[in-house]
Amino acid sequence: MSPLPSSLPLPRVLIMGPRRAGKSSISSVVLHKMSPHETLFRLDSTASPVTSTINNNALCPFAVVDFPGDWDLPSDNSPDDSLFGSGLAALIFVLDAQDEPFDHSLARFASLVARAVAVNPGIHVEVFINKVDGELFLSDEAKYDCRRDVMSQVQDELADVSASAPPSADGGAPADLSELNIGYYLTSIYDHSIFASFSKVVQKLIPTLPTIESLLNVLVASCRMEKAFLFDVVSKLYISTDSTPVDAASVELCSDMIDVVLDVSGIYGKKDPRRKPRGDGSEAGHEGMAPRTDSAVSLNSEGDLAGGGDSSYYDSQSSSSIHLSNGMVLYLKEVDSMLALVCLTREDNILKKGLVDYNISVFKDALGKVVAVNAGRGGEDKGEGGGGGEEGEA
Amino acid sequence: PTPPQDAFYESYFERDRETIFRSVELLIYVFDIESDNPEKDFDHFSGVLEAIEENSPDARIFVLVHKMDLVHEDERDMIFEDRQRIIEAHSRGLHLECFATSIWDETLYKAWSEIVTNLIPNISLLKTHLDDFCRISDADEVVLFERATFLVIAHTTDASHEIQTFDAHRFEKISNIIKQFKLSCGKTQAQFTGMEVQNSKFGAFIDAFTANTYIMVIVSDPNIAAAATLTNIKNAKQHFAKNFS
Numbered sequence: 001m002s003p004l005p006s007s008l009p010l011p012r013v014l015i016m017g018p019r020r021a022g023k024s025s026i027s028s029v030v031l032h033k034m035s036p037h038e039t040l041f042r043l044d045s046t047a048s049p050v051t052s053t054i055n056n057n058a059l060c061p062f063a064v065v066d067f068p069g070d071w072d073l074p075s076d077n078s079p080d081d082s083l084f085g086s087g088l089a090a091l092i093f094v095l096d097a098q099d100e101p102f103d104h105s106l107a108r109f110a111s112l113v114a115r116a117v118a119v120n121p122g123i124h125v126e127v128f129i130n131k132v133d134g135e136l137f138l139s140d141e142a143k144y145d146c147r148r149d150v151m152s153q154v155q156d157e158l159a160d161v162s163a164s165a166p167p168s169a170d171g172g173a174p175a176d177l178s179e180l181n182i183g184y185y186l187t188s189i190y191d192h193s194i195f196a197s198f199s200k201v202v203q204k205l206i207p208t209l210p211t212i213e214s215l216l217n218v219l220v221a222s223c224r225m226e227k228a229f230l231f232d233v234v235s236k237l238y239i240s241t242d243s244t245p246v247d248a249a250s251v252e253l254c255s256d257m258i259d260v261v262l263d264v265s266g267i268y269g270k271k272d273p274r275r276k277p278r279g280d281g282s283e284a285g286h287e288g289m290a291p292r293t294d295s296a297v298s299l300n301s302e303g304d305l306a307g308g309g310d311s312s313y314y315d316s317q318s319s320s321s322i323h324l325s326n327g328m329v330l331y332l333k334e335v336d337s338m339l340a341l342v343c344l345t346r347e348d349n350i351l352k353k354g355l356v357d358y359n360i361s362v363f364k365d366a367l368g369k370v371v372a373v374n375a376g377r378g379g380e381d382k383g384e385g386g387g388g389g390e391e392g393e394a
Numbered sequence: 395p396t397p398p399q400d401a402f403y404e405s406y407f408e409r410d411r412e413t414i415f416r417s418v419e420l421l422i423y424v425f426d427i428e429s430d431n432p433e434k435d436f437d438h439f440s441g442v443l444e445a446i447e448e449n450s451p452d453a454r455i456f457v458l459v460h461k462m463d464l465v466h467e468d469e470r471d472m473i474f475e476d477r478q479r480i481i482e483a484h485s486r487g488l489h490l491e492c493f494a495t496s497i498w499d500e501t502l503y504k505a506w507s508e509i510v511t512n513l514i515p516n517i518s519l520l521k522t523h524l525d526d527f528c529r530i531s532d533a534d535e536v537v538l539f540e541r542a543t544f545l546v547i548a549h550t551t552d553a554s555h556e557i558q559t560f561d562a563h564r565f566e567k568i569s570n571i572i573k574q575f576k577l578s579c580g581k582t583q584a585q586f587t588g589m590e591v592q593n594s595k596f597g598a599f600i601d602a603f604t605a606n607t608y609i610m611v612i613v614s615d616p617n618i619a620a621a622a623t624l625t626n627i628k629n630a631k632q633h634f635a636k637n638f639s
Contacts, residue, residue, distance in 0.1 A: 249582050256578040263571045264591045264598050267564045268534075268612050317594035322575075326584040 010053065011062045011088035011205035016112065018105040019045075019069025021094040022130045022189065027052065027066045029189045030198050031235055036189040045069070056234040057338040058371045060206045070108070084116045088205045090124040091116050097129045097146050097186075098136055102153055110157035117180065124204045126183040127154065128197060133188040143186045151184055192252040199237040199251075208370050209240060215370075216242040219363045223356050225345040226328070229254050230367075233262065233314055233340050254342040257330050261320045261340075262313070269313040314338065323347065331356070335364045336371060411445055418450035422509065424458045425481075427465060427473070436484050443486050455490035456509050457481055463496035470494060503566045507545045514547055520638055524550045531626040534596075535612040537565065538603065544569040544576075547607060568610065572600070590620065599623050604634050 015023045024046050028034035031054055034042065046068040055061040084091070093109050095102060109127075116123050129150055132143050158180065185197035203209055216228050220242040227250055230240040236255045318334040329350050331343045341360060350356055423442060429435050446453055459477050462470055474494040481492055493505035511517055520538070528536040528550040537549040546565040561567070579586050588601040596614045601624075603609040609630075613623050 253578055253582055256575055260571055260575050260589070261591050263567070265593050265596075267561055267567060268596045268598055268614075269591075269593045270595070313593060313595075315594050317592065319593075320589065320591040322589040323587045324579065324582075324584040325587050328584065 010055075011060075011090075012085050013062055013064045013090045013092060013201065013205070014067065014084070015064065015092045015094060016067045016071060017069065017092075017094035017128075018096065018099075018108075020099070021069065021096045021105075023069070023094045024050075024066050025189050026094060026128070026130070026187070026194060026198070027064055030194060030237070031064060039189065054235065057232050057239075057336060059208070059212070059239055059336075059339065059374060060202055060232070062202065062205055084120040084123055086120055087122075088207065089120055089122075090126060090201050090204060092126045092128055092201060094128045094130050095150065097132050098134065099131075102150060103157075106150070106153050106157050109154065110161045113158065113180070113182075114161050124183070124201070125180060126185065126197075126201050128185050128187045128194075130187050130189075130194075132186045132193070133190050147184055147186055154182065192248070192255065195236055195255065196238075196248055196251055199239070202237055203239060206239065208374055211370055212240040212367070213243060215363055215366050216240060219359055220244070220343075223343075223345065223359050224349045225343045227344040229342045230335070231255070231258060231340045231342055233258055233338050239339070250344055254330065254332075254344070257320065257322055257332060257342060258340060260322070261318065261332055265313040265318065321350070333357075333360050333364075335360070335367055339367075412449060415445040415449035418446060418453040420454050420456070420509070420513065421446055422456045422458065424460050425477070427459055427461050427477070436480065439481070440484050440486070443484070443488060447486060447488065451488075454512055455485075455488060456505070457490050457492045458495045458502075458505060459492060460495050460502075462494045462501065463498045500563055500566045503545070503569070506543075507547070507565070510540050510543065510545045511547050516638060517548065520634075521548050521550070523634065523637070524548055527626075527630050528552060531611065531623060531630075532613065532615055532618055533611045533623070534614050535560070535610075537568070537610040537612075539569070539572075539608040539610065541602070541606045541608055544572045544608065590624075592620065597623065599627060601627055601631075603627075603631055604638055 015027060017023055024043050025034075025036070025039040027050075028039055028043060029036055031052060046066055048068060049071070050066045052064045052066075053061070054064060091112070093112070095105060113125055116125070127150060129143075129147055132146065137143050137146070183200070185193070185200070187194045187197045206212070212230065216230065219225070220228050225242075227244060227247075228242050229238045229251065231238045231254065236258055238251060238254075314334065316334055318332075318340070320330075320332045322330040324330070327347050329345055329347050331345060331350060333341050333343075335341045341363065345356075421442070423439060425435060425439075443455075446455070459474055459481075462474065465473050474492075478492045481490070491508075493501065493508070495502040495505050514520065524536055524538060527533075529552075533552065535549065535551045538547045539545065540547050546569065549565065551560070575586065588599075590600070591598045594616070596612060597618075597620055598610060598612050599620070600608060600610045609627060611623055611627060
């Protein structure tokens with residue numbers, strides 16, 4: 001009996017799927033700052049479920065469980081409560097889009113979903129159609145075709161499982177799984193799609209999301225912004241946005257802005273004369289390098305970023321504005337520990353900067369109250385938030 | 395049979411010699427430290443220098459001894475100096491500057507910055523004015539970048555802040571950060587024209603400066619309003635445009 005995270009008080013994200021689908025790569029790239037290229041040689045096969053606690057900001061702490069490929073559910077019939085949780089949870093099934101046919105994997109997926117929903121009817125089910133990069137997926141058409149295929153196959157499999165399912169414990173008809181609202185995402189760790197998709201999954205685990213969205217709507221309306229996002233600066237997942245349509249390019253641009261702010265602040269924004277600056281001396285690793293691919297500069301460790309005192313460089317006064325040649329301005333303001341409000345607005349609308357800053361401070365106060373409510377929720381579906389970014393063998 | 399590159403070299407060298415080597419401002423010659431035929435390399439080198447001497451005798455010459463990462467760290471200085479001696483022996487009396495470089499560390503960046511700086515006329519006068527500007531605006535550091543490449547052309551650091559030990563590789567890092575962001579902007583068909591980044595301990599202001607430069611001003615005095623620094627930069631632009639266009 002594999003040791004399962006039986007007593008996770010936090011909302012949980014379970015990552016499952018066939019072998020080599022990319023589950024560990026996804027959690028490493030999104031949550032542990034690994035560069036996508038490193039996943040090729042630095043990751044071993046996952047032998048047993050690995051639980052990480054993500055607790056960078058006060059709004060959405062969660063636990064991620066990365067399962068080994070084709071992991072088998074314990075075969076006893078009794079519902080395995082500890083695995084699927086009883087409160088906020090998401091099941092992400094990762095599929096390798098380049099590894100057709102899918103029928104075997106999707107059949108397993110269907111039975112997994114049946115078990116999960118039986119135990120935790122509120123669990124969010126998501127399918128990540130991963131590795132949509134490379135030669136097979138150069139065009140969007142190819143990607144959409146793939147998604148369509150997966151969707152229809154999943155529907156078929158779920159219909160089969162529903163049809164052959166025994167009646168539920170209370171004698172009623174079994175749940176019709178094909179009615180289930182499943183999210184399908186085209187993802188690749190080599191671009192921003194994995195972050196955008198993971199963001200959307202995590203958003204479903206935030207009970208106060210509608211409130212935060214309303215707050216953002218009010219802010220955007222009153223300041224006449226084009227768009228506003230609330231980002232977690234450590235993971236660069238976005239927690240919330242206003243109700244206007246989301247454009248993937250804007251999300252990516254805002255996420256890149258966070259990189260700029262953190263990297264520049266890391267160079268000039270620390271004032272600790274006792275501290276030997278990184279990149280000096282004998283570090284032969286990434287520090288002094290001119291990395292030419294994805295990330296401009298490897299961020300200092302999370303400990304630096306969040307650590308108190310002189311070494312923290314993302315603080316309550318952190319802000320930035322970037323002027324673009326198309327008359328738009330990207331405006332970033334810290335609104336809570338490790339949370340950033342990133343707005344896209346026209347140059348004219350930010351001329352009265354004092355007013356915008358005032359409105360943002362009102363938003364910040366309101367957000368603080370939401371955070372306090374979240375923390376006070378206490379025993380409902382989570383206990384005390386876990387500490388730091390600890391990783392552990394489950 | 396000569397390898398294809400050699401054949402090409404022979405042909406252009408003989409045929410288009412004058413065209414290629416006329417009105418040259420700057421020559422950059424790259425040696426591969428791992429070359430298995432250094433004799434031939436030096437023959438080529440001599441040939442090129444001869445062409446330069448004939449057609450553009452005033453050209454500045456830079457020599458990069460490249461791929462130094464393939465040499466053991468302890469031996470690098472020695473091997474480079476050795477190579478430098480041979481290069482100077484082949485220099486036909488022309489003045490040249492040598493750099494040991496590798497794409498895997500900051501040496502290439504430094505060499506390129508040096509080269510680009512040499513293309514800027516009045517560089518020492520520019521530096522003096524930059525020093526003045528730094529002092530007048532109470533800045534910790536002022537950096538001038540070449541507009542397209544974001545290579546550092548000149549920089550001034552306030553003396554009292556040297557003690558703060560800024561990261562020695564910061565210029566290369568800033569260049570990379572900006573270039574990476576420029577790439578991101580490119581995807582949205584817009585370019586960035588200026589940016590500010592602040593926290594409780596500093597403010598960094600990056601703005602277009604003269605026709606081919608960008609400026610970055612770092613201020614850590616919390617009593618100085620951002621608007622003041624931006625005004626200083628705006629005024630400086632006019633001054634520098636007048637004197638250094």
